[in-house]
Amino acid sequence: MWVLLGIAVIVAGFLLRFHPLLVILASAAVTGIAAGLDPLAILAAFGKAFNEARYVSIIWIVLPVVGLLEANGLQERARGLIARMRGATVGQFLAFYMLLRQGLSAVGLTSVAGHPQTVRPLVAPIAEAAAEAQAGGLNEQEREEVKAWAAATDNIGLFFGEDIFLAIGSILLIKGLLEQYGIMLEPLQLSVWAIPTAIAAFLIHGFRLWMLDRRLKRRRAETQP
């Protein structure tokens, strides 16, 4: 039972905001000692596993291409696409943005959009303007709410799009971990199973955005008879 201390260490360490690399090291040490291994054997076991899991860090070889494209205006180009949707309702606009975010993430372009890159300069202001036109004016609280919807839509689009790309960190982590238990899988076998959840995420969030549109429309009917 003492081996469970390692789990306690990782939970407490992340909770108390210690440096994650140190938390992992401490957890490995505690787990190993509890299992009766001597420190050198723990170091060797961790080193061996780290070496075998090297492909988890292979994903970073895409960075030079992303850097090259971003230096040549990839983010600006994406913003151009988003700005074309001016004039839609807030629900339609955010649903379009979510689809774009999921699609870009699914082909590995996670950093093209994001809170500093697109949400703050573009998505939130467009959403706000659209909602204002729909409801015939917004109060302070509603304005905040619409901006929060923009940020939430970005997160959800990213989370449930990126795992479709077959060499994202989480997919390679799964592959690496399963291999430690003797289960060999290809990244593609894992990433296809992110697709059903991606569709469900779009449907659920899209439905909520549609409800938001309806709420704003009802409000207009109430305030302007």
Place this chain on the structure above:
Amino acid sequence: MITLHWVYAVAGAMFAAFALLGARDRTHPRRWMNAAFWGLLALSMWAGDRLGDVGNGVLVLGLIGIGALGGLSRGDGVVPAEIRQARADRFGNRLFAIALIIPATALIGTFLFKLAPGWFDGKQATLIALALGVIIAMTVGCLWLRAGAQVPLQQGRRLMDCIGWAAILPQMLASLGAVFALAGVGEAVGGIVQQAIPQGSLIGAVIAYGVGMALFTIVMGNAFAAFPVMTAAIGIPLLIRTYHGDPAIICAIGMLAGFCGTLMTPMAANFNLVPAALLELKDQHGVIKRQVGTALPLLIVNILLIYWLAFP
């Protein structure tokens, strides 16, 4: 035959280039620490198999030391916004076309390389194809956009420095999973959880795994950290070994159940609190409040998907 080692050679060359560029960058406040960190990763990629287990362990200690003691910092070299806008107008959708080369090559290669088993290691076809896609995209990009060969490396290094020590977090967690496996953590937790779940209840075990992933992620703020724990505790011993579920489906969707947790926790500050500050919201939990309504039903969907798809 082309194997994963060729890909490691490419990755090692890239990390070595980042280390060299970092060491030469005199504007960088901690250039030697940066260079040492990426240099150690290059060494791991190139010579990991010859270092021995203890040697690799020492290498990891070095990475942790530099990463945890704040040895890394950001470089600069951002292209000014006006120039990027002008280039975006000039190049247009060409930029997306170049970006699509990577996933397209990875996908096609995954199937094609298996047809030539004498030439390629079929088990690693995806990663080999990914590396090939990166090389093609980089070559096409430099030619089509008329950029010098040093541009991708300089800009790649800039992005890498922004990521910093977090770059090795997934690999470290996968390694921790190996220590867990060696120490028998899975069996220990499995023993406890099996008492909590009604005997022989498959749906009970699936719910425990999905909800456990979400709860652990809420507590720790990171689905990557929750994953080795829950998979060792419930995924491997119960869902895979006892009930013979499909490991790919269980783990892929299990990770996404964890992502539902990420949407609901202030511990994931990057995603939930920083944007609220960036948008100048008065309620710092405003973003989380909008996300809960999607995250909870989606968690239920994920649990049901595991139950339906992984256990035919």
